[in-house]
Amino acid sequence: MSARPDTAVTQIAFADLQALLHRIFVHNGTRDAVAASLAYNCASAQRDGAHSHGVFRIPGYVSTLASGWVDGQAVPVVDDVASGFVRVDAGGGFAQPALAAARELLVKKARSAGIAVLAIHNSHHFAALWPDVEPFAEEGLVALSVVNSMTCVVPHGARQPLFGTNPIAFAAPCAESDPIVFDMATSAMAHGDVQIAARKGEMLPDGIGVDSEGQPTRDPRKILDGGALLPFGGHKGSALSMMVELLAAALTGGNFSFEFDWSQHPGAKTPWTGQLIIVIDPAKAEGNHFAERSRQLVEQMHAVGLSRMPGERRFREREVSDQEGVSLTVQELEQLQAMAQA
Amino acid sequence: MSARPDTAVTQIAFADLQALLHRIFVHNGTRDAVAASLAYNCASAQRDGAHSHGVFRIPGYVSTLASGWVDGQAVPVVDDVASGFVRVDAGGGFAQPALAAARELLVKKARSAGIAVLAIHNSHHFAALWPDVEPFAEEGLVALSVVNSMTCVVPHGARQPLFGTNPIAFAAPCAESDPIVFDMATSAMAHGDVQIAARKGEMLPDGIGVDSEGQPTRDPRKILDGGALLPFGGHKGSALSMMVELLAAALTGGNFSFEFDWSQHPGAKTPWTGQLIIVIDPAKAEGNHFAERSRQLVEQMHAVGLSRMPGERRFREREVSDQEGVSLTVQELEQLQAMAQA
Known part of the structure; x- marks a missing residue:
């Protein structure tokens, strides 16, 4: 077996991967519901080929x-503030169980008021964002979510980093099709993808980041070692990243990406910030045929030559994983199994 | 006087410019309230140095x-759909009077429910978008608006244009300061700026657009003459442009950017689409100190070297205009005066 390369790939059933990750989380001090949220999220990312947010995390x-930085036992406290506004104090725990705790109330409000917002604070988000919004679209709702993270992006026109990678995720129903879902870092590249490139020793395209002197670099290690990322799309991506700070932190009561200090918690990796989710019920829209209209837009996008919709790759990878099992390397699987028993 | 260059600049008091534009609109068949909305919007853009949406329009x-393409007499019909949802049928008229007609109800709902959405359809939007959101921030509210326009942007990865320039505008209050406001086309450049460059005979930077053969070009005339724009920021800006189509058209009951046909109306310039405005009351947020938190973010942005906030230039130009009058060329002023009497 010694000749087996580290990159040899194996498959595992989605439910088995979920159960394995669940055991790892419980083994490392989370309560059961937290483990369930995180295991589902992380296994879904691996299943869908979103490896920077899969078992890599x-x-x-x-x-x-x-490290004691996050409270795996935290019980989120849901506050029903107004007919369209729900707040959750995640208690220093993860954002996903906070969303799970408030989700039913949020959907009820969105269906009644036409729109509702969930503001989560005192939360840690270390995962892909699309798993938070996609289920709303599967219920016929439109969802938009933003989460801020940790200082690693230089605002356009500034000299030093301040913003997080600050993703925006959007999901909308589409008739006779998977929902339309995208999840984009407002940085030129997601932080996890920079880490993966560094691990593989690959150079990045131009325009992704700067080194510790603020000089442009294509070396992901220099970006991670005291350097920083740039926003996507120049001043426009930078303005969107600023908007994410305002919505995900100022509007939730969470920390800005530059505010928390984890220096006393070696090993801490999860940004302690906030998350905002806006859910709209398109049944309230004029004509009430949103999903059919989405479908028409998608058809026209194909007609002008688009070969792949935003987010479509995940659905195609999911189909393969559902048939053949979720792919990961043998080495990754062995490491996971060890972590579940360590 | 014949030696006077076309570019000679003069100043006019804001109120006088507004009154002049008002007369032009009424003279060209709009009712008084429509003229008031459009004159205020257009004069504001000129005052703030946003010339592509000023008197140029x-x-x-x-x-x-x-051309008969837009109904200057249309009376918007406001529909109170749910505790957080207002619809307006603009009646084939302009979007600004539709917003004005629904604005009080929208604000009331946002303050009560914490969040509310205004969906305008059957409307024409030919103006800057920030004047629609900035006043909400001045009342202490957070506002986000999107409007789709007309086919002129090639989706990332496609061969032909489909999307509009599809701007996103955002406004948020900021303590002891002007509000934080931005307004960005999701195209690499706003259509009006391409028109201005073409008029001046200037070349554009790389990455803005393609010619009628789909080949990259820096010539704004080739972009306008059967060519097209590209989205800003590659696939991410393209995904945002798609989102704007879904929110501004599918969710409002308006036309997609590719759906209307103005070929029977020579001279028609105004996209006949939809507009969505989401308003959030940050008084419902944890801690209720949003404006102070905005202030802290702005201070940190300055601390990392940002010399100018997004949208700040408009506020500085406004200060100058308030003191010295609104600048425009003598030629522009004479043309306006002629149009008011033609």
């Missing part, structure tokens, strides 16, 4: 839990 | 009204 979760 | 408004 598990060592970071484990070191963070071990 | 007036000939387009006039030719559109003359």
Whole structure:
């Protein structure tokens, strides 16, 4: 077996991967509902080929839990503020169980008021954002979510980093089709993808980041070692990243990306910030045929030559994983199994 | 006087410019409230140095009204759909009077429910978008608006244009300061700026657009003459432009950017689409100190070296205009005066 390369790939059933990750989380101090949220999220990312947010993240979760930086036992406190506004104090725990705790109330309000907002604060988000919005679209709702993260992006026109990678995720129903879902960092590249490039020793395209002197670099290690990322799309992406700070932190009561200090928690990796989710019920829209209209837009996008919709790759990878099992390397699987028993 | 260059600049008091534009609109067939909305919007853009949406737009408004494409007499019909949802049928008129007609109800709902949405359809929007959101921030509210326009942007990865320039505008209050406001086309450049460059005979930067063969070009005339714009920021800006189509058209009951046909109305310039405005009351947020938190973010942005906030230039130009009058060329002023009497 010694000749087996580290990159040899194996498959595992989605439910088995979920159960394995669940055991790792519980083993590392989370309560059961927290483990369930995080295991589902992380296994889904791996299943859908979103590897920067798949099992690649598990060592970071484990070191963070071990450091005492995040409370794996936290019980979110839901506050019904107004007919369209729900707040959650995640209690220093993860954002996903906070969303799960408030989700039913949020959907009820959106269906009644036409629109509702969920403001989560005192929360840690270390995962892909699309798993938070996609289920709303599967229920026929439109959802938009933003989460801020940790200082690693230089605002356009500034000299030093301040913003997080600050993703925006959007999901909308589409008739006779998977929902339309995208999830984009407002940085030129997601932080996890920079880490993966660094691990593989690959150079990045131009325009992604700067080194510790503020000089442009294509070396992902220099970006991670005291350097920083740039926003996507120049001043426009930078303005959107600023908007994410305002919505995900100022409007939730969470920390800005530059405010928390984890220096006393070696191993901590999870940004301690906030998350905002806006849900709209298109049944309230003129004509009440949103999903059919989405479908018409998608058809026209194909007609002008678009070969792949935003987010479509995940659905195609999911189909393959559902048939053949979720792919990961043998080495990754062995590491996960060890972490579940360590 | 014949030696006077076309570019000689003069100043006019804001109220006088507004009154002059008002007369032009009424003279060209709009009712008084419509003229008031459009004159205020257009004069504000000129005052704030946003010249692509200032008096530069007036000939387009006039030719559109003359073509019968837009109904300058339309009376918007406001529909109170749910505790957080207002619809307006603009009746084939302009979007600004539709917003004005629904604005009080929208604000009331946002303050009560915490969040509310205004969906305008059957409307024409030919103006800057920030004047629609900035007043909400001045009342302490957070506002986000999107409007789709007309096919002129090639989706990332496609061969032909489909999307409009599809701007996103955002406004938020900021303590002891002007509000934070931005307004960005999701195209690499706003259509009006391409028109201005073409008029001046200037070349554009790389990455803005393609010619009628789909080949990259820096010539704004080739972009306008059967060519097209590209989205800003590659696939991410393209995904945002798609989102704007879904929110501004599918969710309002308006036309997609590719759906309307103005070929029977020579002179028509105004996209006949929809507009969505989401308003959030940050008084419902945890801690209720949004404006102070905005202030802290702005201070940190300055601390990392940002010399100018997004949208700040408009406020600085406004200060100058308030003191010295609104600048425009003598030629522009004479043309406006002629249009008011023609």
